[in-house]
Amino acid sequence: MSARILIIDDVAANRIVQQARLSAAFYDPILAADGATGLVIAREERPDLVLLDLGLPDISGLEVLQRLRRDPACRDIPVIALTTTGAATERLAAFAAGADDVMDRPANERVLLARLRNLLRLKSESDFAAPDALALAGLAETATLFEPQGTIALVASQPARAQALQDALAPQLRDRLVVLSRREALADIAAGQSRDCLPEVFILQDDGCNPSATLRLLSELKSHQATRHAAVCVLGPAGEGDEAAMAFDLGADDAVGPRVTGEELALRTRGLLRRKRHSDRRRERMQDGLRLAMRDPLTGLYNRRFAAPQLTAVATRAREEGTEFAVMVMDLDRFKQVNDLYGHAAGDQVLVEVARRLTANLRETDVLARIGGEEFLAILPGSSMANARRVAERLCQVMDDDPIRLLSGEELRVTVSIGVAVAGGGGEASFAVEGLVEQADLALLESKGAGRNQVTYRRSAA
Numbered sequence: 504m505s506a507r508i509l510i511i512d513d514v515a516a517n518r519i520v521q522q523a524r525l526s527a528a529f530y531d532p533i534l535a536a537d538g539a540t541g542l543v544i545a546r547e548e549r550p551d552l553v554l555l556d557l558g559l560p561d562i563s564g565l566e567v568l569q570r571l572r573r574d575p576a577c578r579d580i581p582v583i584a585l586t587t588t589g590a591a592t593e594r595l596a597a598f599a600a601g602a603d604d605v606m607d608r609p610a611n612e613r614v615l616l617a618r619l620r621n622l623l624r625l626k627s628e629s630d631f632a633a634p635d636a637l638a639l640a641g642l643a644e645t646a647t648l649f650e651p652q653g654t655i656a657l658v659a660s661q662p663a664r665a666q667a668l669q670d671a672l673a674p675q676l677r678d679r680l681v682v683l684s685r686r687e688a689l690a691d692i693a694a695g696q697s698r699d700c701l702p703e704v705f706i707l708q709d710d711g712c713n714p715s716a717t718l719r720l721l722s723e724l725k726s727h728q729a730t731r732h733a734a735v736c737v738l739g740p741a742g743e744g745d746e747a748a749m750a751f752d753l754g755a756d757d758a759v760g761p762r763v764t765g766e767e768l769a770l771r772t773r774g775l776l777r778r779k780r781h782s783d784r785r786r787e788r789m790q791d792g793l794r795l796a797m798r799d800p801l802t803g804l805y806n807r808r809f810a811a812p813q814l815t816a817v818a819t820r821a822r823e824e825g826t827e828f829a830v831m832v833m834d835l836d837r838f839k840q841v842n843d844l845y846g847h848a849a850g851d852q853v854l855v856e857v858a859r860r861l862t863a864n865l866r867e868t869d870v871l872a873r874i875g876g877e878e879f880l881a882i883l884p885g886s887s888m889a890n891a892r893r894v895a896e897r898l899c900q901v902m903d904d905d906p907i908r909l910l911s912g913e914e915l916r917v918t919v920s921i922g923v924a925v926a927g928g929g930g931e932a933s934f935a936v937e938g939l940v941e942q943a944d945l946a947l948l949e950s951k952g953a954g955r956n957q958v959t960y961r962r963s964a965a
Contacts, residue, residue: 505531509550511541538562553582572601581622598770617748653678656702675769709739717741725754734775799873802858810872827927829891831881832943836918836955838877895958918956922946
């Protein structure tokens, strides 16, 4: 589906020209002749990007920007503001109002289209990480009003130029500014520094002598795992004209020519830092959602939903390699009495400690999941019956050896019953996962019936 671009411009000729350019680039233009109409369309149609003329007759472009940013339905739509005057005060006001970029008319067509692609790509990445059911339900936390100090790297081939840039930006930014040579910037990446130690924003200052070197450094930063989510701004001759178009296509978050004022660069930098952190928070929410989809929230172990396909994968690999594998179903003995006598909070403490002991006594390649209240499942790839026996008996022993100390200071002795089923090493039927867990369950019942705190074994039929 083509990206939809809303063009808000009161001059018919401008709208027609932009419509033709965007249609030729396979975008879907939507036209609005004034600010009021543009705001209505933005809310109803949710375009992917807005091209906004700042000189509108009914509502000023700056007010349109402010209203878009105040509206929860529109505040994340990228906006490129177009100015006829090119006045510094108008540009600064547009950035302050929330514009993602400000371009003078007539805009360089290659740069404009590259910037469109760049902002649409950033938006699609943000949208992918955006689903937030709590926000839709009105239960999301309010946005944080305090942002901690960031680290911004000023990278230049000539340290004196970077130092001059630092002097210009320091009075306008409360963030930490560090001056790096290109070699130092690459060395930090190669050294494998923690992401927390790396700058959040890189400003690559191009001196005009070798713009290709600046673009290569941009490519390195955007392709390396440690810095690919950092914001990068190309500043100087490589930040305008055809080089700017190339910079945007290489992943630059901003590109600006050498005539930019220190005040405008500071506004752009604050915007980069803000958007970078916003994207980080969305990715973190997505990762939390993925983790919760696979993990039991109490113990941190995998859940039943994750364990089922893992068992199938282990069985498939065993069939291909001609090896055996084991499945264990474990159940805490008389766990209901723990909850009845000590309360559910104590029961939770016991489950967490049991999960810790089980994890400590299984291999990293084994899969351990909590599949019920006090029931656990372990999948042991490449495990024979003899090996499964040793592991199961060790698990019983580590539970029985030491009591579990509750936060209240009381100590509980907890035991576990285990049923083991081993598959593989025979015909095709020996690898079938259907019924394998059931076999382990039946073995578990035998352990319970035989007095608990013991292990029963079964081998799947070949």
